[in-house]
Amino acid sequence: MTGQPTPEEAVFHAHIAGGRYRSGAASGRWRLVSVTWPYAVCTVKASDGLDYGFRFNCTDYPRTPATAQPWDVERNIPLPADLWPRGRSRIPLAFNPSWKGGACLYLPCDRLSIEGHEGWRQQHPSLIWDPAIGIVHYLRVISDLLNSGDYESRHAA
Amino acid sequence: MKPLELFIQGHGITDIAVVAAEPGETVIQILAKIGHQGHSDDQVLIFVEDFPTPIGREVVIEELLPISIEDCDHPPLRLHVSRCHKVAVTVRYNGQPMERHFPPGATIERIRRWSCRSFGLTPRDAAEHVLQIQGTNVRPDLDVHVGTLTKDGHCAVAFDLVPCKRVEG
Numbered sequence: 001m002t003g004q005p006t007p008e009e010a011v012f013h014a015h016i017a018g019g020r021y022r023s024g025a026a027s028g029r030w031r032l033v034s035v036t037w038p039y040a041v042c043t044v045k046a047s048d049g050l051d052y053g054f055r056f057n058c059t060d061y062p063r064t065p066a067t068a069q070p071w072d073v074e075r076n077i078p079l080p081a082d083l084w085p086r087g088r089s090r091i092p093l094a095f096n097p098s099w100k101g102g103a104c105l106y107l108p109c110d111r112l113s114i115e116g117h118e119g120w121r122q123q124h125p126s127l128i129w130d131p132a133i134g135i136v137h138y139l140r141v142i143s144d145l146l147n148s149g150d151y152e153s154r155h156a157a
Numbered sequence: 158m159k160p161l162e163l164f165i166q167g168h169g170i171t172d173i174a175v176v177a178a179e180p181g182e183t184v185i186q187i188l189a190k191i192g193h194q195g196h197s198d199d200q201v202l203i204f205v206e207d208f209p210t211p212i213g214r215e216v217v218i219e220e221l222l223p224i225s226i227e228d229c230d231h232p233p234l235r236l237h238v239s240r241c242h243k244v245a246v247t248v249r250y251n252g253q254p255m256e257r258h259f260p261p262g263a264t265i266e267r268i269r270r271w272s273c274r275s276f277g278l279t280p281r282d283a284a285e286h287v288l289q290i291q292g293t294n295v296r297p298d299l300d301v302h303v304g305t306l307t308k309d310g311h312c313a314v315a316f317d318l319v320p321c322k323r324v325e326g
Contacts, residue, residue, distance in 0.1 A: 019173025023164050023300050026233040090323050125294035140298055149284030
């Protein structure tokens with residue numbers, strides 16, 4: 001049954017329809033795979049051409065930050081830890097399968113990770129969730145990491 | 158012929174405007190579609206992203222495409238509308254400023270790469286530095302046109318080149 005989208009879902013779709021999201025999508029930086037509210041699955045392209053999937057839990061969007069879990073888009077399951085992005089410094093901190101059992105990314109824009117890290121608001125203001133652009137900001141943060149000098153492809157399959 | 162998707166940034170445009178355009182439409186007709194004052198104001202200049210000189214107002218969209226419009230793989234056409242002919246860009250790194258003029262449709266990524274080269278950063282270090290608007294915490298996304306960051310008719314923008322910090326603690 002297809003019903004009216006909730007106000008939260010409507011805001012999400014407005015952000016996806018906006019120029020900031022579509023500009024990145026047109027450049028191949030990210031792609032929306034599916035939406036089963038409150039979940040949205042997107043891929044983000046890394047500098048080596050790999051597309052990493054992420055499932056965003058967008059409950060109470062955009063007032064409350066989303067939380068993103070690395071996701072196997074083909075099998076529709078959490079991405080096995082050995083396939084998470086690999087790097088030298090910032091990447092292994094942000095993409096840490098041991099943090100909260102691999103349920104989220106260790107980033108200030110993530111709902112689960114910002115809890116208990118109030119100091120991040122002063123230390124990393126540019127990485128704090130921005131409800132005005134919501135998911136687009138989170139996708140930018142991931143895209144920047146996966147295209148940074150710190151990224152070293154993925155763990156061996 | 159299929160409609161094309163145009164991305165337009167500049168003065169008077171919030172976000173990035175996305176416009177469906179027919180290949181035979183002129184730039185002015187596109188601006189009129191989105192209600193931008195530039196369609197009737199000769200002082201408003203129109204640039205193709207990252208190109209140094211403005212284009213004519215009656216240029217047909219099809220003429221701006223690098224390859225056949227029948228080829229779906231061409232990059233999207235990105236335009237910039239501005240009252241600035243150039244933007245004076247200052248980038249400060251380790252207290253040292255570097256200056257250069259850029260067209261208003263220059264992307265943040267282009268300016269970031271120029272500044273990293275100018276300050277002698279290695280490619281690996283360069284990939285770990287971003288531009289931040291001086292006096293703010295704002296780090297514009299790589300596809301933002303520098304002309305959108307000018308204010309009050311002042312065609313200048315100042316950045317700091319800053320390292321990406323580890324998130325820990």
